[in-house]
Amino acid sequence: MSxxxxxxxxxxxxxxxxxxxxxxxxxxxxxxxxxxxxxVKIHYVSVDPAMKGWISKxxxxxxxxxxxxxxxxxxxxxxxxxxxxxxxxxxFCTGFTGIQTHGIFDSRALRKIDPKLAPLTRFMGGLGMPxxxxxxxxxxxxxxxxxxxxxxxxxxxxxxxxxxxxAKLKGCRVVGIAxxxxxxxxxxxxxxxxxxxxxxQGDIAGQLKAAAPEGIDVYFDAVGGExxxxxxxxxxxxxxxxxxxxxxxYENIENPVGPGNYVQxxxxxxxxxxxxxxxxxxxxxxxxxxxxxxxxxxxxxxxxHIVEGIDTFPEAVEMVYQGKNNGKLMIKxxx
Amino acid sequence: MSxxxxxxxxxxxxxxxxxxxxxxxxxxxxxxxxxxxxxVKIHYVSVDPAMKGWISKxxxxxxxxxxxxxxxxxxxxxxxxxxxxxxxxxxFCTGFTGIQTHGIFDSRALRKIDPKLAPLTRFMGGLGMPxxxxxxxxxxxxxxxxxxxxxxxxxxxxxxxxxxxxAKLKGCRVVGIAxxxxxxxxxxxxxxxxxxxxxxQGDIAGQLKAAAPEGIDVYFDAVGGExxxxxxxxxxxxxxxxxxxxxxxYENIENPVGPGNYVQxxxxxxxxxxxxxxxxxxxxxxxxxxxxxxxxxxxxxxxxHIVEGIDTFPEAVEMVYQGKNNGKLMIKxxx
Numbered sequence: 001m002s003x004x005x006x007x008x009x010x011x012x013x014x015x016x017x018x019x020x021x022x023x024x025x026x027x028x029x030x031x032x033x034x035x036x037x038x039x040v041k042i043h044y045v046s047v048d049p050a051m052k053g054w055i056s057k058x059x060x061x062x063x064x065x066x067x068x069x070x071x072x073x074x075x076x077x078x079x080x081x082x083x084x085x086x087x088x089x090x091x092f093c094t095g096f097t098g099i100q101t102h103g104i105f106d107s108r109a110l111r112k113i114d115p116k117l118a119p120l121t122r123f124m125g126g127l128g129m130p131x132x133x134x135x136x137x138x139x140x141x142x143x144x145x146x147x148x149x150x151x152x153x154x155x156x157x158x159x160x161x162x163x164x165x166x167a168k169l170k171g172c173r174v175v176g177i178a179x180x181x182x183x184x185x186x187x188x189x190x191x192x193x194x195x196x197x198x199x200x201q202g203d204i205a206g207q208l209k210a211a212a213p214e215g216i217d218v219y220f221d222a223v224g225g226e227x228x229x230x231x232x233x234x235x236x237x238x239x240x241x242x243x244x245x246x247x248x249x250y251e252n253i254e255n256p257v258g259p260g261n262y263v264q265x266x267x268x269x270x271x272x273x274x275x276x277x278x279x280x281x282x283x284x285x286x287x288x289x290x291x292x293x294x295x296x297x298x299x300x301x302x303x304x305h306i307v308e309g310i311d312t313f314p315e316a317v318e319m320v321y322q323g324k325n326n327g328k329l330m331i332k333x334x335x
Numbered sequence: 336m337s338x339x340x341x342x343x344x345x346x347x348x349x350x351x352x353x354x355x356x357x358x359x360x361x362x363x364x365x366x367x368x369x370x371x372x373x374x375v376k377i378h379y380v381s382v383d384p385a386m387k388g389w390i391s392k393x394x395x396x397x398x399x400x401x402x403x404x405x406x407x408x409x410x411x412x413x414x415x416x417x418x419x420x421x422x423x424x425x426x427f428c429t430g431f432t433g434i435q436t437h438g439i440f441d442s443r444a445l446r447k448i449d450p451k452l453a454p455l456t457r458f459m460g461g462l463g464m465p466x467x468x469x470x471x472x473x474x475x476x477x478x479x480x481x482x483x484x485x486x487x488x489x490x491x492x493x494x495x496x497x498x499x500x501x502a503k504l505k506g507c508r509v510v511g512i513a514x515x516x517x518x519x520x521x522x523x524x525x526x527x528x529x530x531x532x533x534x535x536q537g538d539i540a541g542q543l544k545a546a547a548p549e550g551i552d553v554y555f556d557a558v559g560g561e562x563x564x565x566x567x568x569x570x571x572x573x574x575x576x577x578x579x580x581x582x583x584x585y586e587n588i589e590n591p592v593g594p595g596n597y598v599q600x601x602x603x604x605x606x607x608x609x610x611x612x613x614x615x616x617x618x619x620x621x622x623x624x625x626x627x628x629x630x631x632x633x634x635x636x637x638x639x640h641i642v643e644g645i646d647t648f649p650e651a652v653e654m655v656y657q658g659k660n661n662g663k664l665m666i667k668x669x670x
Contacts, residue, residue, distance in 0.1 A: 258593030274600030
């Protein structure tokens, strides 16, 4: 097999957020398969806020990507050659494919998926990591009860828009925080959230008071910073904060600013719990089935933002950090 | 009844920590009892780090003490007159007696105690709020398992010295953080903790690495600030942080500094949980019985720091914030 591969490599450390200079494109031939391996053609790769963390040396849940390595990323791929009993040519799989057009993997490195269940893009979005993250973060940590107020940051994003819809399904009052009137309109009109906050309008604390007059019971946090501090001051007793990200802090990831109002955790007996999906991968099928059923029933609509071609990767990463994506951002690599 | 009362009132707001100017002493006669009330003579009052919070207007778990009001405080008191069926003269009780020599209370406002079970001072310390706080915070939130590493800040303090001993009882490796060689010697020699950190020596992160080479599983936090940030960087996966106080932040309580490394909660899937004893008052007897039994068995030794006379109150408050107390600080009001 001698397909040409295009790979995106981590080329240069970025003090702040990644830029075009952070990446280098290389082209190669696909190496020969060893026993137990598969060769895949990657159809979609996911662009995630976690990427800054993956190229940072700060202690994390996963080894950093080293300079010169292919950039880490989730993908959905099709098996084009197999020397594994687990895979046949034409099978599909997902996992850390890396940001590349093709790859060779140990057959156990990726997870087989059934493309008859849903469009391939779903496995990157609502029926993949972002959907599972929303599901377990909200339900397992947030434990929202009917009638409680759930506040969601990055509410129009890959995870947030799923959180909003699950919280509505559970009978909660949902307040979505997003940047700009279009995203807020999407939250109100398409997700039926009860109130929206446009953080670009400022005075997040004031907007929160108006949107959550009875206080906040659950906060799904992807942003940190001023929003987290404002929420902390308006938590009800025994409220739960799910730490899923801290996008406001990634630009200065070596010197992040913490929530000064964290002492409210004490005075209000609140929980702040972080997690990553590796805590829940053994239960991923629970989320998959529920989310798929909710989609079939019309109770959840997943939003996907698809750009085309591996060349768009640097720009796509910038889009994520600038909040320019609407829903789950992914790159389509094949026609 | 016309006993003379001395009362300590909140007289002047303090920008930073309370000083002598914060308080005013007043003298009065004890008013006549109404039906259902008791008059008490207060034997001991407790001096607590929470006091700065009680006189601050920042949203908290309890209404702030207003200017001119008698300062809030726990006490142990003896009933000297009763117009309640629940109390007889000579009974003892505890609760928010306020910082005063005598007081009139609704009979339901205080909790009866049995002075035959333990010395009166215990009900202010190891068999009172500080002991209960240690017990529930460590066991119910921290859930330490045998062999895990438990780090305790303010380890020689009212709560911390009990936390250290319970953690040792549970078979944990215990690292105590305190200020100065004497307190550290107390932790090593009398509480048998496995390692100590003198925060006054600086480089808390480096000292922590040496003291907890296998990482930290449980952190009992009474201080916040640099120590909390250092611990966050050394948490093991699924570690638990109990937020019991934030004494480093009380001096600037309106503008506290949060833990920048809180994002480690996400990467390490950790929990940060605050609480106050009102979450557990319905279970206080569980803690009381266990702690009392452990004391009888010689497994726990409670340390009490007793100063004498209500005149010492302003100085005693300063002692607490300067870490000059050894164990539970209380003021003896009667001979």
